[in-house]
Amino acid sequence: MQPSRDKVRFVLGSTPLEISLEDPGLTLLDYLRNQACLTGTKEGCAEGDCGACTVLIAELYDNSLKYTAANACILLLGMVDGKQVLTVEHLASDTLHPAQQAMIDHHGSQCGFCTPGFVMSIAALQLDVRHGDSIQTPDREQIDQQLAGNLCRCTGYGPIIDAARQACTQPLPDYWSHQQAAVQSILGQWQKQDDTLHVECESGLFAAPRTEAELVTYLSDQLSPPTLLAGATDIGLWITKQGRQLATLLYLGQISSLKTVNRREDELEIGAAVSLQRAEPELTRLSPDLGLLLRRFGARQVRSQGTIGGNIANGSPIGDLPPALIALGATLRIGCANGQREIPLEDFFVDYGQQDLADNEYVASVVLPAHPQPHFRCWKIAKRFDQDISAVLGAFSLTLVDGVVHNARFCFGGMATTPRRACRCEAAMEGRRLDEDTLAEAQNALQQDFDPIADLRASARYRRTVAANLLDKYFQFLNVTDVPSVYEFSSPQAFTHV
Numbered sequence: 358m359q360p361s362r363d364k365v366r367f368v369l370g371s372t373p374l375e376i377s378l379e380d381p382g383l384t385l386l387d388y389l390r391n392q393a394c395l396t397g398t399k400e401g402c403a404e405g406d407c408g409a410c411t412v413l414i415a416e417l418y419d420n421s422l423k424y425t426a427a428n429a430c431i432l433l434l435g436m437v438d439g440k441q442v443l444t445v446e447h448l449a450s451d452t453l454h455p456a457q458q459a460m461i462d463h464h465g466s467q468c469g470f471c472t473p474g475f476v477m478s479i480a481a482l483q484l485d486v487r488h489g490d491s492i493q494t495p496d497r498e499q500i501d502q503q504l505a506g507n508l509c510r511c512t513g514y515g516p517i518i519d520a521a522r523q524a525c526t527q528p529l530p531d532y533w534s535h536q537q538a539a540v541q542s543i544l545g546q547w548q549k550q551d552d553t554l555h556v557e558c559e560s561g562l563f564a565a566p567r568t569e570a571e572l573v574t575y576l577s578d579q580l581s582p583p584t585l586l587a588g589a590t591d592i593g594l595w596i597t598k599q600g601r602q603l604a605t606l607l608y609l610g611q612i613s614s615l616k617t618v619n620r621r622e623d624e625l626e627i628g629a630a631v632s633l634q635r636a637e638p639e640l641t642r643l644s645p646d647l648g649l650l651l652r653r654f655g656a657r658q659v660r661s662q663g664t665i666g667g668n669i670a671n672g673s674p675i676g677d678l679p680p681a682l683i684a685l686g687a688t689l690r691i692g693c694a695n696g697q698r699e700i701p702l703e704d705f706f707v708d709y710g711q712q713d714l715a716d717n718e719y720v721a722s723v724v725l726p727a728h729p730q731p732h733f734r735c736w737k738i739a740k741r742f743d744q745d746i747s748a749v750l751g752a753f754s755l756t757l758v759d760g761v762v763h764n765a766r767f768c769f770g771g772m773a774t775t776p777r778r779a780c781r782c783e784a785a786m787e788g789r790r791l792d793e794d795t796l797a798e799a800q801n802a803l804q805q806d807f808d809p810i811a812d813l814r815a816s817a818r819y820r821r822t823v824a825a826n827l828l829d830k831y832f833q834f835l836n837v838t839d840v841p842s843v844y845e846f847s848s849p850q851a852f853t854h855v
């Protein structure tokens with residue numbers, strides 16, 4: 358075991374703090390508002406949707422600070438150990454921060470409840486578009502992406518977007534670089550100590566192992582199954598919305614091997630604790646459709662927090678990535694005391710809420726072929742472009758040899774109790790040419806593959822119809838070489854309907 362420490366240690370603004378945790382499930386937002394009395398950070402929804410609680414989290418990577426905007430309402434205090442937390446109170450010095458000044462200049466605030474969250478998201482964008490001394494002025498798409506996780510119910514978004522544009526062209530305030538240097542040095546010293554956060558309190562345990570070996574020891578030592586905590590974009594809601602008390606939390610975000618991306622000649626391996634935001638360029642390189650899928654995953658704050666492993670391990674039938682990864686032929690590496698085992702990703706999903714994962718195991722990484730089949734497409738169907746869960750997600754992949762179909766892999770989300778391959782439909786396509794008869798037979802087989810449920814998102818009939826239409830759309834893509842690419846549509850709304 359590594360040396361351990363029983364207090365959460367982080368920099369709040371520019372002040373290093375050590376905090377005793379009395380509840381492993383304490384959220385950063387509750388700590389900020391109720392204990393640190395920093396009430397500028399607001400609670401709107403307490404479920405990661407509205408962005409009123411947005412703060413900046415800085416982490417030390419390769420000796421420089423990387424900032425991300427995060428939702429404090431679903432981030433647990435133990436997760437910021439070894440990091441810097443900046444709230445709206447920390448932005449101004451003698452003068453306002455450029456993000457604050459721009460909101461005033463453009464009349465970007467009315468009731469003001471959403472304003473601190475917007476200011477923090479704009480401040481994050483201002484840092485993002487800086488590369489050394491040069492500034493790459495963000496275009497409208499970049500601003501929209503950055504602000505999609507912040508909701509305003511009175512001002513309207515026009516003035517806020519103008520404010521973001523102005524703020525990003527401004528230099529960083531002088532005091533910013535001074536505090537950056539000081540914080541970098543503190544985080545660097547902490548990093549060198551390499552000690553494990555291990556907090557035992559009356560209501561439970563919060564531990565952040567630093568290696569997979571240490572994680573395995575924790576997993577074997579627990580009397581009752583612990584909760585593995587990655588980005589908390591699901592678990593945070595168990596606490597804030599379901600009022601669950603989680604007795605033992607093992608945080609995976611300090612294990613560097615789980616945060617690694619390995620590109621090999623024939624495979625791409627993405628560690629389970631890699632954030633969705635960080636995985637985006639890697640997956641976009643495999644297919645632009647994967648890039649768009651991630652672009653539509655929650656919003657920026659959720660993608661910065663949420664992980665690839667969490668999106669798989671939660672076993673959700675409507676998780677966005679699993680159907681696409683299954684169609685691409687992904688495998689899952691699962692870690693345990695005896696090392697690792699590897700299974701096809703589709704075999705991981707046994708039934709609703711039941712995954713092929715023992716209590717003493719964890720998802721270590723997902724492995725994708727570096728050169729997937731050439732004809733891969735996937736489409737997410739949801740009511741909104743941003744921040745919406747899929748009603749249906751269809752992912753398709755096959756190889757055409759002289760116009761004949763081989764190795765069809767079609768997988769759907771939202772059509773069954775787990776993400777599931779359409780095996781009858783695939784069989785109906787195998788060895789066939791892409792003509793109308795094949796499409797009709799494949800669509801017919803697809804109806805036999807699934808018996809979808811009706812819920813708030815969609816009726817069973819809607820889901821069946823959409824799945825058949827997606828197959829039709831895929832046929833058009835295969836048959837018509839000049840079918841518009843996903844990026845050629847001018848309006849994002851074009852993707853929400855088939």
Ligand SMILES: Cc1cc2nc3c(=O)[nH]c(=O)nc-3n(C[C@H](O)[C@H](O)[C@H](O)COP(=O)(O)OP(=O)(O)OC[C@H]3O[C@@H](n4cnc5c(N)ncnc54)[C@H](O)[C@@H]3O)c2cc1C
Nearest residue numbers: 405587588589590591592655664666667668670676677720
């Ligand atoms: C506002 C909002 C929008 C969202 N939008 C989308 C969306 O568009 N599409 C979508 O698919 N999902 C969406 N989600 C759901 C969620 O963001 C994703 O499922 C996310 O990938 C979960 O990852 P996490 O790291 O936050 O998991 P956590 O919340 O930390 O954990 C989730 C589950 O996985 C387990 N787990 C995590 N990592 C591992 C591991 N390595 N090994 C074993 N078990 C593990 C945990 O124990 C827990 O049971 C959204 C959530 C919110 C709050």
Ligand code: FES
Nearest residue numbers: 401402403408430
């Ligand atoms: S309070 Fe709404 S996202 Fe946190």
Ligand code: FES
Nearest residue numbers: 467468469509510
């Ligand atoms: S100013 Fe009122 S919600 Fe945005």
